[in-house]
Amino acid sequence: MFEFKVEAESGPARAGTLSLPHGTVETPVFMPVGTQGTVRALSPADLRAAGATLVLANTYHLHVRPGEQVVEKLGALHRFMSWDRPLLTDSGGFQVFSLEGFRRVDDDGVEFQSHLDGGRRTLTPERATEIQWVLGADIAMAFDHVVPGGADQPTARDAMERTLRWLQRCRKRHEELRASHDNQSLWPILQGGTHLELRTEGLRRILELGTWTGLAIGGLSVGEPKAVMYDMLERLEPKLPAIPRYLMGVGFPEDLVAAVERGVDLFDCVAPTRNGRNGSAFTPDGPVNIRNAEHREDPQPLDATCDCETCTTFSRGYLRHLFMAGELLGLKLLSLHNVRYLIRLAGEMRAAIRRSAFGPWAAEWRRRYLHSGSA
Amino acid sequence: MFEFKVEAESGPARAGTLSLPHGTVETPVFMPVGTQGTVRALSPADLRAAGATLVLANTYHLHVRPGEQVVEKLGALHRFMSWDRPLLTDSGGFQVFSLEGFRRVDDDGVEFQSHLDGGRRTLTPERATEIQWVLGADIAMAFDHVVPGGADQPTARDAMERTLRWLQRCRKRHEELRASHDNQSLWPILQGGTHLELRTEGLRRILELGTWTGLAIGGLSVGEPKAVMYDMLERLEPKLPAIPRYLMGVGFPEDLVAAVERGVDLFDCVAPTRNGRNGSAFTPDGPVNIRNAEHREDPQPLDATCDCETCTTFSRGYLRHLFMAGELLGLKLLSLHNVRYLIRLAGEMRAAIRRSAFGPWAAEWRRRYLHSGSA
Numbered sequence: 064m065f066e067f068k069v070e071a072e073s074g075p076a077r078a079g080t081l082s083l084p085h086g087t088v089e090t091p092v093f094m095p096v097g098t099q100g101t102v103r104a105l106s107p108a109d110l111r112a113a114g115a116t117l118v119l120a121n122t123y124h125l126h127v128r129p130g131e132q133v134v135e136k137l138g139a140l141h142r143f144m145s146w147d148r149p150l151l152t153d154s155g156g157f158q159v160f161s162l163e164g165f166r167r168v169d170d171d172g173v174e175f176q177s178h179l180d181g182g183r184r185t186l187t188p189e190r191a192t193e194i195q196w197v198l199g200a201d202i203a204m205a206f207d208h209v210v211p212g213g214a215d216q217p218t219a220r221d222a223m224e225r226t227l228r229w230l231q232r233c234r235k236r237h238e239e240l241r242a243s244h245d246n247q248s249l250w251p252i253l254q255g256g257t258h259l260e261l262r263t264e265g266l267r268r269i270l271e272l273g274t275w276t277g278l279a280i281g282g283l284s285v286g287e288p289k290a291v292m293y294d295m296l297e298r299l300e301p302k303l304p305a306i307p308r309y310l311m312g313v314g315f316p317e318d319l320v321a322a323v324e325r326g327v328d329l330f331d332c333v334a335p336t337r338n339g340r341n342g343s344a345f346t347p348d349g350p351v352n353i354r355n356a357e358h359r360e361d362p363q364p365l366d367a368t369c370d371c372e373t374c375t376t377f378s379r380g381y382l383r384h385l386f387m388a389g390e391l392l393g394l395k396l397l398s399l400h401n402v403r404y405l406i407r408l409a410g411e412m413r414a415a416i417r418r419s420a421f422g423p424w425a426a427e428w429r430r431r432y433l434h435s436g437s438a
Numbered sequence: 439m440f441e442f443k444v445e446a447e448s449g450p451a452r453a454g455t456l457s458l459p460h461g462t463v464e465t466p467v468f469m470p471v472g473t474q475g476t477v478r479a480l481s482p483a484d485l486r487a488a489g490a491t492l493v494l495a496n497t498y499h500l501h502v503r504p505g506e507q508v509v510e511k512l513g514a515l516h517r518f519m520s521w522d523r524p525l526l527t528d529s530g531g532f533q534v535f536s537l538e539g540f541r542r543v544d545d546d547g548v549e550f551q552s553h554l555d556g557g558r559r560t561l562t563p564e565r566a567t568e569i570q571w572v573l574g575a576d577i578a579m580a581f582d583h584v585v586p587g588g589a590d591q592p593t594a595r596d597a598m599e600r601t602l603r604w605l606q607r608c609r610k611r612h613e614e615l616r617a618s619h620d621n622q623s624l625w626p627i628l629q630g631g632t633h634l635e636l637r638t639e640g641l642r643r644i645l646e647l648g649t650w651t652g653l654a655i656g657g658l659s660v661g662e663p664k665a666v667m668y669d670m671l672e673r674l675e676p677k678l679p680a681i682p683r684y685l686m687g688v689g690f691p692e693d694l695v696a697a698v699e700r701g702v703d704l705f706d707c708v709a710p711t712r713n714g715r716n717g718s719a720f721t722p723d724g725p726v727n728i729r730n731a732e733h734r735e736d737p738q739p740l741d742a743t744c745d746c747e748t749c750t751t752f753s754r755g756y757l758r759h760l761f762m763a764g765e766l767l768g769l770k771l772l773s774l775h776n777v778r779y780l781i782r783l784a785g786e787m788r789a790a791i792r793r794s795a796f797g798p799w800a801a802e803w804r805r806r807y808l809h810s811g812s813a
Contacts, residue, residue, distance in 0.1 A: 099759070099763045099765055100756075100759065101760060101763075101765050101767045103765065103766055103767075104766040104767065104770075105767065106747070106751075106767060106770070106771070107751065108747065108751075128759070128762065128763055129734070129755075129758075129759045129762070129763075133734060133735055133755065133759070136735040136737075136755070137735060137737055137753055137755045137756060138737065138753075143753075143755075143756055143759075144756065145751045145752055145756070359504070359508060360508055360511040360512060362511075362512055362513065372481070372483065376481075376482065376483075376520045377520055378512055378513075378518075380504075380508065380511070380512045380518075381475075381512060381518055381519065381520070383504075384474070384475065384503070384504045384508070384518075385476060387503065387504070388474045388476075388503055388504075390474055390476050390478065391478055391479040391766065391769060391770070392476045392478075392479060392480065392481060394766060395479075395481070395766070395770070396481070
């Protein structure tokens with residue numbers, strides 16, 4: 064359990080297999096996001112049909128509603144949401160630092176306002192670890208202090224230092240909890256904003272704290288220019304150990320390709336479902352807005368290369384009708400396609416890596432997706 | 439095609455088989471309503487899984503959006519909505535008489551305001567017939583003049599006389615259109631409000647106009663007391679020919695049982711999906727509101743007797759969470775269960791009729807559903 068094998072490499076891009084208590088995950092992998100214990104508009108059967116192997120759920124959201132005690136009473140997170148494949152929970156750090164409203168940080172933890180009832184609550188490294196233990200995902204994340212993408216060096220250092228101190232407390236609590244059975248692994252989150260020297264130092268200090276079965280890179284894709292994120296990944300890559308690397312909150316198809324090219328293995332993002340609900344679909348030729356009038360009488364599928372229920376069953380004209388008519392089925396069908404698109408994209412990258420041809424594959428993919436070979 | 443065989447009777451209750459161009463329908467049958475060419479929140483795969491054989495779509499809604507020409511360009515209604523089993527379209531009569539806004543009726547037809555853009559449109563018996571021919575459902579309905587449940591005798595007579603005159607024009611246009619191929623059957627709608635003598639006369643005059651492959655009873659379940667509807671059905675039943683009898687817009691589980699008991703074969707209603715989206719579920723022990731606090735930590739299925747995805751996969755506690763959290767999946771799961779519930783209910787009635795035991799079955803069903811044997 065918690066074993067990761069790199070099976071093929073093509074430059075920094077890697078194809079691997081991650082063994083977890085609830086199953087095996089082939090990487091690169093895209094994780095659909097089940098914020099409230101459900102991937103919006105999709106059922107577990109839909110997710111299986113889309114080929115999802117690893118799903119993310121948000122500790123913050125489940126903590127405030129229905130509460131981890133309710134999830135525990137209903138058999139812990141896997142059974143609660145009827146997902147028998149691997150799960151990952153984030154720590155709540157990102158949410159308490161990004162949601163609006165009152166927030167007070169000290170070294171003990173964060174006092175914040177629930178977005179539901181405005182009530183004051185506190186998360187500490189220990190509490191975040193305990194809640195995730197109760198939820199029972201295969202992978203839990205360490206509680207971290209996230210700063211905005213443009214944070215200056217002293218602010219970013221302060222948050223990084225706190226995140227490192229909290230990591231030790233998370234690890235201690237996690238070790239205590241898992242003394243009896245080894246069902247969950249804790250992954251650290253590397254912070255440091257857009258400051259390479261902080262990221263490099265943070266990475267060194269995380270690795271000095273012990274061995275880990277995986278490592279997340281947080282605090283990117285939070286408002287900084289994409290070139291900055293790509294550059295950061297490129298410079299960090301040679302220093303990263305062989306364990307799985309999870310780039311949090313990323314992303315769009317072009318981001319997945321660029322990040323895999325720079326050695327990243329795992330991704331999560333709400334983009335496929337959020338964009339899907341807005342009528343925006345990923346296709347090999349770039350995004351399509353299904354509401355556009357050009358699709359009104361179009362009998363073709365959304366994406367002729369796709370094997371999902373949406374693309375094998377319905378015309379663009381019908382999908383447009385569903386959106387123009389405000390029908391719920393449209394929200395599901397585009398969400399399903401977009402999730403399937405990213406999972407297939409990860410699969411295509413894996414195949415290209417295995418035939419040692421990631422570079423040419425990526426160039427051809429970009430030529431078609433971006434209508435240019437340069438982005 | 440368009441053949442109906444009564445296979446078993448148990449009092450006035452009948453079990454039959456209706457052969458249509460797109461397949462066979464076993465009666466009694468409940469038709470889910472796909473108002474805008476989609477049964478709200480459910481995919482064709484969901485409907486097949488729920489056991490739906492016959493689905494209704496609304497001519498008025500498809501006429502105003504996307505327009506029957508668009509549906510035609512996309513391969514007509516079956517292909518448009520990806521439903522390869524039988525379809526029935528209503529005539530638009532009910533909608534133009536029940537939607538708010540301007541309306542002017544004369545003998546030619548009805549001028550009304552589109553609920554979408556307020557634009558003036560006209561439906562005549564010929565137009566309603568032509569639109570339904572273009573949509574291409576297995577069964578089309580005659581264009582009718584619907585009056586409110588409490589309409590007085592002169593008002594109800596006026597509407598019934600007009601409906602009879604329109605029926606002849608619908609039939610003439612329909613015969614012209616189907617001269618080349620016999621893919622659609624036109625059913626008349628019996629009106630007459632709550633006035634038995636009007637209903638009796640209307641029925642006689644419909645049958646004098648020719649032979650029909652089915653007959654609809656409209657203008658009930660529109661505000662009058664339920665006892666009035668049941669009484670009307672009971673008095674009409676001995677006068678009805680052996681063709682399929684379709685009670686439009688009905689209904690709730692107790693209405694289906696009462697109407698089958700009085701010789702009705704087909705039903706449609708938005709209740710299972712509308713109530714489902716409101717968190718209300720049909721169960722053998724009566725309706726359940728899944729939002730109620732009692733379900734918070736309940737690990738049991740919504741309906742332990744049900745074989746649908748919702749009941750075989752999720753706990754009441756999880757379903758409640760989905761509704762409290764405003765998650766789209768909840769809307770689908772309760773809609774799916776409610777549709778499956780009514781389809782199973784129709785199947786149970788069919789089985790009871792075939793073993794000549796409808797009476798005892800209905801008494802037992804009511805005892806459990808209504809917690810009393812009298813309703």
